[in-house]
Amino acid sequence: MGFSFRRLFALLLKEWIQVRRDPMTLRLIIAMPLMQLLLFGYAINANPKHLPAGLLSAENSKYERSIIAGLKNTGYYDIRTIASEAEAEAGLARGTLLFVINIPPGFDRAVDRGERPSILIDADATDPSAVGYATGALAGLSNVLDRDLPPDLQSKPDLPPFRFIIHSRYNPEQLTVLNIVPGLICIVLMMSTLLLTTLAITRERERGTMENLLAMPVRPIEVMLAKIIPYIVIGYIQVLLILAISTLLFQMPIRGSILLLAGALGLFIGSNLALGITISTIASNQMQATQMAQFTLMPFLMLSGFMFPFQGMPVWARWIGEVLPTTHAIRIVRGMLLKGNGFHEIVPELWPIGLFMLGSVVLAVYFYRETLD
Amino acid sequence: MTSDLVIDVAELRKSFGARKVVDGLTLQVAKGEVCGFLGANGSGKTTTIRMLCGLLVPDAGRGTCLGLDIMRDAHLIRRRVGYMTQKFSYYEDLTVRENLDFVARVYEMPDRAAAIDSIMARMALSDRADQLAGQLSGGWKQRVALAACVLHRPELLLLDEPTAGVDAKARREFWDLIHDMAGEGLTVLVSTHYMDEAERCARIVYLSTGRIVVQGTAEEIVQQSRLITFSGEGEGLDEAARQLRRMPGVEAAAVFGHTVHIAGLDRAALEGAMHALDAGAFVWREAEPTLEDVFIHMLSTAEQAR
Numbered sequence: 001m002g003f004s005f006r007r008l009f010a011l012l013l014k015e016w017i018q019v020r021r022d023p024m025t026l027r028l029i030i031a032m033p034l035m036q037l038l039l040f041g042y043a044i045n046a047n048p049k050h051l052p053a054g055l056l057s058a059e060n061s062k063y064e065r066s067i068i069a070g071l072k073n074t075g076y077y078d079i080r081t082i083a084s085e086a087e088a089e090a091g092l093a094r095g096t097l098l099f100v101i102n103i104p105p106g107f108d109r110a111v112d113r114g115e116r117p118s119i120l121i122d123a124d125a126t127d128p129s130a131v132g133y134a135t136g137a138l139a140g141l142s143n144v145l146d147r148d149l150p151p152d153l154q155s156k157p158d159l160p161p162f163r164f165i166i167h168s169r170y171n172p173e174q175l176t177v178l179n180i181v182p183g184l185i186c187i188v189l190m191m192s193t194l195l196l197t198t199l200a201i202t203r204e205r206e207r208g209t210m211e212n213l214l215a216m217p218v219r220p221i222e223v224m225l226a227k228i229i230p231y232i233v234i235g236y237i238q239v240l241l242i243l244a245i246s247t248l249l250f251q252m253p254i255r256g257s258i259l260l261l262a263g264a265l266g267l268f269i270g271s272n273l274a275l276g277i278t279i280s281t282i283a284s285n286q287m288q289a290t291q292m293a294q295f296t297l298m299p300f301l302m303l304s305g306f307m308f309p310f311q312g313m314p315v316w317a318r319w320i321g322e323v324l325p326t327t328h329a330i331r332i333v334r335g336m337l338l339k340g341n342g343f344h345e346i347v348p349e350l351w352p353i354g355l356f357m358l359g360s361v362v363l364a365v366y367f368y369r370e371t372l373d
Numbered sequence: 374m375t376s377d378l379v380i381d382v383a384e385l386r387k388s389f390g391a392r393k394v395v396d397g398l399t400l401q402v403a404k405g406e407v408c409g410f411l412g413a414n415g416s417g418k419t420t421t422i423r424m425l426c427g428l429l430v431p432d433a434g435r436g437t438c439l440g441l442d443i444m445r446d447a448h449l450i451r452r453r454v455g456y457m458t459q460k461f462s463y464y465e466d467l468t469v470r471e472n473l474d475f476v477a478r479v480y481e482m483p484d485r486a487a488a489i490d491s492i493m494a495r496m497a498l499s500d501r502a503d504q505l506a507g508q509l510s511g512g513w514k515q516r517v518a519l520a521a522c523v524l525h526r527p528e529l530l531l532l533d534e535p536t537a538g539v540d541a542k543a544r545r546e547f548w549d550l551i552h553d554m555a556g557e558g559l560t561v562l563v564s565t566h567y568m569d570e571a572e573r574c575a576r577i578v579y580l581s582t583g584r585i586v587v588q589g590t591a592e593e594i595v596q597q598s599r600l601i602t603f604s605g606e607g608e609g610l611d612e613a614a615r616q617l618r619r620m621p622g623v624e625a626a627a628v629f630g631h632t633v634h635i636a637g638l639d640r641a642a643l644e645g646a647m648h649a650l651d652a653g654a655f656v657w658r659e660a661e662p663t664l665e666d667v668f669i670h671m672l673s674t675a676e677q678a679r
Contacts, residue, residue, distance in 0.1 A: 018466050018467070208458065209463065212462035215454075217480065371427070
């Protein structure tokens with residue numbers, strides 16, 4: 001017995017009627033994201049180190065090496081040389097680089113002549129707390145060349161031999177709210193959509209309707225999809241609300257394409273709903289399902305880069321974080337809202353979400369019992 | 374198809390943990406037959422029905438349902454069987470019509486509207502088409518459930534205590550519908566606790582601890598039991614019943630209106646008990662055992678055997 005769109009439609013219609021007949025849940029769905037978004041108006045600071053930085057330099061000169069060594073010694077910068085402006089831009093947009101260090105040509109000569117040349121540092125300020133300490137450490141580097149320089153050129157309190165100029169990209173005023181809100185959009189969406197499907201299968205089981213459903217010729221994948229699809233519609237209502245609040249109350253810019261953002265968030269919602277369905281098939285009752293959902297939410301909150309800057313976490317935690325769709329969704333939303341990222345930049349974040357969703361559905365179908373055994 | 378048997382299974386077994394719920398059950402039901410499934414709570418009726426419609430996989434056993442292998446073709450069997458669960462298991466937050474429409478769509482029926490209208494007319498549900506199923510009383514819910522499980526025109530109907538908790542009139546009407554449909558060639562296997570319902574079955578199958586103890590028509594079962602019953606009229610019936618219950622050879626003593634009813638297998642012992650009670654105060658006469666007497670007898674012997 002193969003997949004049938006007609007049966008899927010039958011199930012969908014039934015689910016849709018049930019969703020409409022449950023006004024309390026509907027109200028909750030509308031109210032919950034509003035409340036959370038307004039409540040979580042605080043920032044969490046951390047002091048991440050080893051941030052990825054790219055070095056754009058024409059020469060590999062003596063002073064340059066000393067400065068790079070000095071930067072590395074702060075512990076905040078993991079520096080690798082990059083070839084071109086274009087690569088630097090792409091790295092910043094995708095988040096693979098948080099800094100680009102731009103050393104102008106003829107730097108050594110300029111220092112020797114006492115011209116006090118500038119080193120331009122582009123910093124990705126979408127997450128000010130992530131780059132704040134690193135840029136702060138630059139102030140201590142003004143005397144890093146003293147050993148190499150003749151006494152008359154050595155740094156004096158108000159006359160350092162060279163200067164750092166920091167260019168805060170994407171979030172020039174370093175407003176924390178611009179970092180928090182995109183993350184919050186994802187977290188709020190995740191909490192509300194995950195809970196929607198978490199109860200879907202257990203509810204059928206507890207009301208006794210599962211026995212009947214099993215006795216009918218429906219396929220597991222049809223049941224799953226029918227339970228996911230209506231909530232994608234509801235998820236979009238939430239997305240619209242959240243984006244409206246973000247732009248109206250928090251003055252969030254939306255620099256990327258809204259349609260693309262909606263598409264990406266649709267995939268994200270789908271992955272949460274799929275995870276919810278998986279929990280629902282594994283749990284034996286609604287209480288258990290709710291507990292499992294809460295347990296699941298914790299790592300998503302902690303390891304997705306929402307609470308703590310992603311670069312500040314140990315490697316093993318980052319690996320876990322990479323698996324979670326929320327991590328990628330946060331990167332997509334930050335990138336699209338603040339950096340104006342397009343499809344090309346978000347592809348590396350889209351496929352892990354898709355993969356997670358596929359994995360969840362496969363797992364759910366695997367655990368779905370077609371008998372009462 | 375070579376055989377007229379709609380259900381033909383042998384040596385079905387099913388355990389949950391260490392508990393053997395169905396323990397070597399062999400059952401045959403012919404096309405168009407209304408077969409009554411009786412037995413105490415926990416005797417394996419529901420489990421057997423669930424195995425027949427593919428909701429449970431038997432641990433062991435073989436056989437066919439509608440000519441299809443019960444171990445292999447559960448999916449195909451589901452399409453051609455109507456199963457009515459003990460507890461109402463349609464959607465209470467959907468209206469009667471929406472529930473029926475859902476079922477019709479799931480079975481991919483052509484011409485849904487006509488089929489739904491005709492079944493609602495037949496079950497006298499038309500006036501309640503737009504009521505939420507959850508707001509209906511027990512009797513009406515059963516009717517909705519019956520309508521829903523015969524909607525796709527199954528060849529075999531499996532009913533698991535369909536009339537539990539339903540009033541007498543609704544039960545009577547329910548059974549009229551079942552006989553109507555059986556007359557049209559539908560085969561019905563129905564479990565029940567009610568004797569009047571058992572008597573309306575062409576054949577009764579009595580289960581105890583997962584095995585068939587006895588089967589046949591109501592008369593055959595009464596005869597096979599070799600049970601002897603007496604009924605007595607007199608004063609102080611309740612006290613008399615209490616005393617009789619303690620006497621040897623009396624398996625059951627119960628008051629019915631203004632008579633006391635005793636049953637047992639040993640005629641001499643029963644007569645001794647009647648004498649011992651209070652000769653003369655009661656007027657005794659031998660009575661035809663009812664199906665209920667027989668089942669209570671079987672229930673208590675099964676308990677002693679345990």
